[in-house]
Amino acid sequence: MGLLTFKGGLHPYDGKELSKDKPITEYLPQGELVYPLSQHIGAPAVACVKKGDRVLVGQKIAEAGGFVSANIYSSVSGTVKKIEPRMTVSGNKVNSIIVENDGEYETVSFQPVTEKTNEAIINAVKEAGIxxxxxxxxxxxxxxxxxxxxxxxxxxxxxxxxxxxxxxxxxxxxxxxxxxxxxxxxxxxxxxxxxxxxxxxxxxxxxxxxxxxxxxxxxxxxxxxxxxxxxxxxxxxxxxxxxxxxxxxxxxxxxxxxxxxxxxxxxxxxxxxxxGKPLFERVVTVTGDAIKNPGNFKVKNGTNAAELVEAAGGFKSQPEKVISGGPMMGMALSTLDVPCAKTFSSLLCFTKDEVAACEPSNCIRCGRCISVCPAGLMPTKLSEIADHGDFALFDELNGCECVECGCCSYICPAKRRLTQSMKTGRREAMALRRKKK
Ligand code: SF4
Ligand code: SF4
CATH class of the missing domain: 3.40.50.11540 (NADH-ubiquinone oxidoreductase 51kDa subunit)
Incomplete structure (x- = not known):
């Protein structure tokens, strides 16, 4: 049988050789831990601890704020220092619980699920904040x-x-x-x-x-x-x-x-x-040509991203671009002073920012963005429509089917910021849809 695949897409340089053979090593955070109350899609969690409380590893510190929401657990033992807005990878400040790590890693005792009914399993997954x-x-x-x-x-x-x-x-x-x-x-x-x-x-x-x-x-x-x-x-x-x-x-x-x-x-x-262990740690790749020793680390939720750079040997040269997530869909960071939340899968540090180095020029109608779009869209046309603010037409021409994969921007020889326009178009067109409902 042939390999399974889909229409469109492309083959970017994968860079995985930098870290693929590096075994997972555990990183224990040194500084304070920051737990944003919104680390998931849905309603923010609600803090169930207060300033001065002592917390243990695996202790619930915030309760899901609704059905579509998730509990948050402490990943260290220590004391709640404060609850205040802190910068996150999204570039927004989010209300967060700050815990001073005592370095003891005193842990609550976990109870495996013994009764394996559907209800018990789903409840346990919910309770674990996954x-x-x-x-x-x-x-x-x-x-x-x-x-x-x-x-x-x-x-x-x-x-x-x-x-x-x-x-x-x-x-x-x-x-x-x-x-x-x-x-x-x-x-x-x-x-x-x-x-x-x-x-x-x-x-x-x-x-x-x-x-x-x-x-x-x-x-x-x-x-x-x-x-x-x-x-x-x-x-x-x-x-x-x-x-x-x-x-x-x-x-x-x-x-x-x-x-x-x-x-x-x-x-x-x-x-x-x-x-019976809740979600409070995950594996994170720290890599890129600006990193001295790229690797894979088991990281406690709430760890400061700057600490991860140190865990990977520090910078071998000053990075021009730092990304949380992948280079195609991740978020460029303006500061390393952000916490690793549940969805923080990687920290990429690059010495060059090829996109920023080139100014976008006029579309040469080469059609490459159309041939790589996995959603079968015409990014060249839709991005123009989005830039002109005609979001009803954007929706009519199926712009909302964009999966924000970044293929069109990657392939465009004119370096047009297609994905950025598609994201704006999609966000505004979806808002229009909701208004109409
Ligand atoms: S970002 Fe959207 S428009 Fe561009 S290639 Fe991906 S799915 Fe198509
Ligand atoms: S890839 Fe760029 S230059 Fe080519 S058609 Fe699309 S927008 Fe125009």
């Missing part, structure tokens, strides 16, 4: 509670890790694959008719071989080799590659019978159910 760790931050218990659970026939583990440079999920697959399989089996137990598919890009042959070997006696799980192509890991691209089913912006994966979770999320589910 959200999509691939970057979306959507609360996982909501994903695991679709309206029509009997229609779910495929649970896809997004192991594509298609963004260049990031190797956190790859290291998890190489070092703790049994936890990934356990997490997937827990999800499968909720949907008796479903099969599990672990989708891995074929630039990770060792991970494909390892998981294929480990799953040979798992009758409900298969490993699918995906063609290496960006954005293979975008939810819609992945669902199409694995099942041949197409979804659009007004549909959820569950409408196509699918639930998609990434590697780190499945491991967090394993930990929540088999150990």
């Amino acid at each position: 959200v999509g760790l691939g970057g979306a931050g959507f609360p996982t218990h909501v994903k695991l509670s679709p309206k029509e659970p009997e229609k779910i026939d495929t649970i896809i583990i997004n192991a594509a890790e298609c963004e260049p440079y990031i190797t956190a999920d790859y290291r998890c697959m190489m070092e703790i694959p049994e936890q990934l399989i356990s997490g997937l089996n827990i999800m499968l137990s909720l949907f008796p008719k479903a099969k599990g598919v672990i989708g891995i890009e074929d630039n990770k042959p060792e991970a494909i071989a390892k998981l294929t070997e480990m799953c040979k006696n798992e009758s409900r799980i298969e490993v699918a080799a995906l063609k290496t192509k960006y954005p293979q890991g975008a939810e819609r691209s992945l669902i199409f590659a694995v099942t041949g089913r197409a979804i659009n912006s007004s549909m959820l994966p569950a409408d196509a019978g699918c639930i998609v979770d990434n590697v780190a999320t499945a491991i967090a589910i394993h930990e929540a159910i088999t150990l």
Whole structure:
């Protein structure tokens, strides 16, 4: 069988060789820990501790603020210093709990889930504060509670890790694959008719071989080799590659019978159910040509990003651009004084910013942006419409189907800021849709 894939996409330099063979090492934070109350999609969490309280590792410090929200746990033992707005990777200040680390790492005792009913599992996932760790931050218990659970026939583990440079999920697959399989089996137990598919890009042959070997006696799980192509890991691209089913912006994966979770999320589910451990740490890749010793680190939630640079040996030369997340879809940081929240998968530090170095010029009508767009859009035209503020027309021409993957900007020889215009167009057109409703 040929490799599974989708239409459009491209092949950026992947840079994964810098960190792919670096085993995960635990990093213990030195400074204060900052826990933003909004680390997920949905309502912010509500603090359940106050200034002066002593907290332990794994103690709940903020309660979910609604069904679509998530609890937050302390990742160190120490004292709550204050609750105040702090800068986050989004560039916005978010109300945050600040904990002074006492360096003791005194931990609450965790209770595994013994009664494995669907309700108990979903409640435990909710209680553990698990959200999509691939970057979306959507609360996982909501994903695991679709309206029509009997229609779910495929649970896809997004192991594509298609963004260049990031190797956190790859290291998890190489070092703790049994936890990934356990997490997937827990999800499968909720949907008796479903099969599990672990989708891995074929630039990770060792991970494909390892998981294929480990799953040979798992009758409900298969490993699918995906063609290496960006954005293979975008939810819609992945669902199409694995099942041949197409979804659009007004549909959820569950409408196509699918639930998609990434590697780190499945491991967090394993930990929540088999150990009773809530989510307060994750694996983060720190890399880029400005970093002395690129690597993969197990990082406590709330750790200051500047500490991660030091953990990786510091800068070997001054970075021109620092990004949280991948180079295609991540957020450029104006300061390293931000906390690593639940969705913080990588810190990339580059000595050159090629996009900023070139001024955008006129479109030469080459059509390259159209040929790479995985959503089948005309970014050249839609970006102009968005720039002119005609968001009704933008929506009419399906601009809201943009998945903000960055392929169009990457390929454009005129260096036009297409993705930026598409993001604005999409945000405004969606707001218009909501107003009309
Ligand atoms: S228009 Fe959107 S989906 Fe298409 S390539 Fe550009 S960013 Fe990606
Ligand atoms: S890739 Fe750039 S130059 Fe080519 S058609 Fe698209 S916007 Fe124009």
